[in-house]
Amino acid sequence: MITLDDVSKRYPNGTYALRDIDLRIDAGEFVFAVGSSGAGKSTLNRLLIREELPTTGRVVVDGQDVARLPRGRVAHLRRKVGIVFQDFKLLQTKTVAENVAFALIVTGHDGKTVREETERALALVGLTQRRGHFPRELSGGEQQRTAIARALVMRPKILVADEPTGNLDPVTTWEIIKLLVRVNELGTTLIVATHNAEIVNALRRRVVHLDHGRIVRDEREGQYAA
Amino acid sequence: MTRALYIFTAAWQGFSRNAVMSVASTVTVALMLLLFAFFAVTDQGLRSAITLLESKVELTTYISDDAKISDILALKARIEKDAAVSRVDYVSKQDALDSLRKLSAGGTLGPIEDIGTNPLPASLEIKLARAQESGRVAEELRGEVGSGVITEVVDNPQIVDQLLTITRVLSIGGIAVLAMMLFVALFVIVNTIRIAVHARRDEIEIMQLVGATDRLIAAPFVLEGMLVGAFGAIVALGGLAVGAGPVTSTLIRFLEILPVTLGPAFVTQLAAGVFLSALLIGAGGASISVRTYLAK
Numbered sequence: 001m002i003t004l005d006d007v008s009k010r011y012p013n014g015t016y017a018l019r020d021i022d023l024r025i026d027a028g029e030f031v032f033a034v035g036s037s038g039a040g041k042s043t044l045n046r047l048l049i050r051e052e053l054p055t056t057g058r059v060v061v062d063g064q065d066v067a068r069l070p071r072g073r074v075a076h077l078r079r080k081v082g083i084v085f086q087d088f089k090l091l092q093t094k095t096v097a098e099n100v101a102f103a104l105i106v107t108g109h110d111g112k113t114v115r116e117e118t119e120r121a122l123a124l125v126g127l128t129q130r131r132g133h134f135p136r137e138l139s140g141g142e143q144q145r146t147a148i149a150r151a152l153v154m155r156p157k158i159l160v161a162d163e164p165t166g167n168l169d170p171v172t173t174w175e176i177i178k179l180l181v182r183v184n185e186l187g188t189t190l191i192v193a194t195h196n197a198e199i200v201n202a203l204r205r206r207v208v209h210l211d212h213g214r215i216v217r218d219e220r221e222g223q224y225a226a
Numbered sequence: 227m228t229r230a231l232y233i234f235t236a237a238w239q240g241f242s243r244n245a246v247m248s249v250a251s252t253v254t255v256a257l258m259l260l261l262f263a264f265f266a267v268t269d270q271g272l273r274s275a276i277t278l279l280e281s282k283v284e285l286t287t288y289i290s291d292d293a294k295i296s297d298i299l300a301l302k303a304r305i306e307k308d309a310a311v312s313r314v315d316y317v318s319k320q321d322a323l324d325s326l327r328k329l330s331a332g333g334t335l336g337p338i339e340d341i342g343t344n345p346l347p348a349s350l351e352i353k354l355a356r357a358q359e360s361g362r363v364a365e366e367l368r369g370e371v372g373s374g375v376i377t378e379v380v381d382n383p384q385i386v387d388q389l390l391t392i393t394r395v396l397s398i399g400g401i402a403v404l405a406m407m408l409f410v411a412l413f414v415i416v417n418t419i420r421i422a423v424h425a426r427r428d429e430i431e432i433m434q435l436v437g438a439t440d441r442l443i444a445a446p447f448v449l450e451g452m453l454v455g456a457f458g459a460i461v462a463l464g465g466l467a468v469g470a471g472p473v474t475s476t477l478i479r480f481l482e483i484l485p486v487t488l489g490p491a492f493v494t495q496l497a498a499g500v501f502l503s504a505l506l507i508g509a510g511g512a513s514i515s516v517r518t519y520l521a522k
Binding site for chain 1: 229232428429431434436438440442443
């Protein structure tokens with residue numbers, strides 16, 4: 001599903017965000033990317049949606065070398081790779097349902113599909129009852145669930161979550177993690193970048209530990225710290 | 227349908243939420259278009275005048291008293307074949323004398339004495355279709371002076387040159403003024419849409435993340451630019467409708483010796499031209515803004 005071959009990302013000032021990364025993630029896996037701030041977790045996520053290009057090496061997502069994708073095909077790659085962020089990135093002037101439907105509308109789906117798929121995604125994240133509320137009327141957890149619904153409504157093969165619980169209290173954090181586990185059980189490949197040792201240790205999924213841009217540990221049923 | 231509705235809604239929201247900027251841009255674009263339209267009206271008036279003056283440019287070829295009528299007719303036919311010539315009139319010795327007598331009787335000239343014989347030569351009066359070729363036609367005919375038919379060729383190269391200079395200045399000046407107006411209007415729209423893009427950068431970021439194409443992201447902004455252009459055109463055409471009467475009558479009074487007309491066909495063409503230019507500038511300016519942003 002995802003292959004990184006000898007990938008390095010160097011910024012113009014000479015700093016390496018990622019260095020000599022070899023990584024293979026199979027379809028249906030749940031992978032935690034852990035490491036301190038600046039370890040390269042977010043850069044790894046941005047490479048997968050081609051928000052950044054590798055300086056050297058090859059990033060292959062669902063059989064496509066992302067660096068070789070023409071600009072016009074990047075949009076199609078992003079329909080396969082959903083992404084959620086720590087700060088939710090919701091549109092404040094749209095309701096929960098409108099935020100979710102927005103993804104389908106701007107990717108050219110017809111009205112019937114927009115209605116049906118929006119309802120399905122809202123039901124999956126448990127927000128059907130809150131569909132008419134605006135983001136400012138929601139808790140942090142509900143906002144993150146809206147963001148997850150917006151990503152899932154496109155039925156992506158891969159879901160990348162960049163510090164999805166960074167802004168949430170412990171109880172809400174677990175709600176979101178349980179939701180992500182359920183999404184993974186439904187067949188979506190999950191990559192979760194996190195600082196949260198408690199959830200990594202509790203779930204015992206694959207852990208890829210990054211330090212100064214290098215993979216220093218890759219364990220099948222790993223813990224936050226070795 | 228959903229996508230089209232989104233594009234229209236987003237474009238209208240962009241225009242109405244940023245009302246102060248949108249109105250300011252619309253007014254600026256309207257003023258530019260109004261100047262453009264005013265220039266087009268003036269240009270049309272002056273061009274009509276020039277065309278009329280050009281049609282008055284003519285050459286006169288004086289014919290020898292000894293020339294045979296068959297040679298004169300052959301010369302006339304030859305001149306008529308020239309593409310630069312629109313008409314050739316033969317003026318006989320008697321016609322010339324009659325004209326002179328008429329002028330005299332009308333008081334334009336003083337009384338003329340009857341000297342028994344007609345001293346005036348017959349002539350061919352040549353009207354030109356293309357005033358700029360007057361020099362060439364005159365030179366060719368001068369080459370035949372003394373060959374038995376033509377005795378003299380009279381033209382007025384100075385007037386023709388002046389007319390041609392005015393036409394050239396009008397053409398180049400017109401294009402320059404037009405380009406300037408359109409550039410200013412384009413610049414205004416580029417900046418308006420740049421602000422709209424900046425105001426909706428979060429929405430654009432989300433659209434990019436969920437896989438919207440650049441074309442769809444740009445569409446509402448392009449439509450918003452066209453809205454600014456269209457409203458600007460409506461205001462400008464409204465202003466033109468109010469001001470057209472006094473302006474054209476002044477223009478026609480100013481050039482009252484010339485039959486300058488700004489008919490309904492010209493007015494329709496002008497309105498369509500202003501509207502189409504406004505839409506194109508709106509779409510073009512918006513495209514420049516949004517594409518520049520997306521290419522970052």
